[in-house]
Amino acid sequence: AQSVAQPEDQVNVAEGNPLTVKCTYSVSGNPYLFWYVQYPNRGLQFLLKYITGDNLVKGSYGFEAEFNKSQTSFHLKKPSALVSDSALYFCAPRGPGANNLFFGTGTRLTVIP
Amino acid sequence: GAGVSQSPRYKVTKRGQDVALRCDPISGHVSLYWYRQALGQGPEFLTYFNYEAQQDKSGLPNDRFSAERPEGSISTLTIQRTEQRDSAMYRCASSLGSSASTDTQYFGPGTRLTVL
Numbered sequence: 001a002q003s004v005a006q007p008e009d010q011v012n013v014a015e016g017n018p019l020t021v022k023c024t025y026s027v028s029g030n031p032y033l034f035w036y037v038q039y040p041n042r043g044l045q046f047l048l049k050y051i052t053g054d055n056l057v058k059g060s061y062g063f064e065a066e067f068n069k070s071q072t073s074f075h076l077k078k079p080s081a082l083v084s085d086s087a088l089y090f091c092a093p094r095g096p097g098a099n100n101l102f103f104g105t106g107t108r109l110t111v112i113p
Numbered sequence: 114g115a116g117v118s119q120s121p122r123y124k125v126t127k128r129g130q131d132v133a134l135r136c137d138p139i140s141g142h143v144s145l146y147w148y149r150q151a152l153g154q155g156p157e158f159l160t161y162f163n164y165e166a167q168q169d170k171s172g173l174p175n176d177r178f179s180a181e182r183p184e185g186s187i188s189t190l191t192i193q194r195t196e197q198r199d200s201a202m203y204r205c206a207s208s209l210g211s212s213a214s215t216d217t218q219y220f221g222p223g224t225r226l227t228v229l
Contacts, residue, residue, distance in 0.1 A: 032214050032215055034217070034218075036220075042222065043117075043204065043220045043221055043222040043223055044156070044204065044206075044220040045220070046217050046218075046219060046220075049215075049217060051215045090155050090156075092155075094214050095214070096214050097214060098214055099146075099158075099161040099168065099169045100146060100148075100158035100161060100169070100172070101156075101158070101218060102158070103148075103155030103156045103157070104155050105153065105154055105155050106155050
């Protein structure tokens with residue numbers, strides 16, 4: 001069984017400040033972890049993924065995420081937020097051998113100018 | 114290169130009608146997935162194809178829903194006798210490898226289905 005929790009439905013951050021979008025997961029076995037972003041009226045866009053190796057993963061648009069096995073977390077971060085980062089963010093774990101990604105309800109990020 | 118495309122982008126239908134939603138994956142991608150996303154929710158898995166073989170249909174909600182991918186490329190999701198509760202965004206994704214849990218899934222723009 002797999003599950004994901006994004007504890008914050010909404011995150012507000014001032015432009016230029018660092019941002020964090022939190023994610024915790026539950027997966028049987030070693031997890032594969034993905035972050036996607038959904039802009040209004042557009043499809044889901046892949047940001048980054050953790051498969052194995054270095055716990056800090058760098059992705060598109062300056063985003064990064066840190067895998068923490070002991071805390072079963074995979075928080076998304078960016079050092080300096082842009083107004084254009086405002087969107088809906090989804091963390092999606094995938095268990096080994098699983099066919100599908102498992103999505104939570106997402107976190108809406110608003111970057112305030 | 115071209116991404117995943119879906120058609121139509123919007124579909125309005127009356128309750129009881131059948132609808133067919135099309136997905137054209139990225140060229141060369143072996144795996145194809147269908148998800149459904151209700152308003153305010155994350156995408157929910159429906160079904161998975163490896164080439165033309167439907168290998169997982171555990172997410173299809175009932176037997177009104179079916180999908181095919183006859184030549185291992187384009188896929189069609191069909192909903193028969195639509196009901197209002199079927200209204201949602203239907204998303205298709207494809208990935209390069211075959212049943213590889215590490216592969217990135219690339220999503221299309223979705224088809225917004227509204228059942229009146």
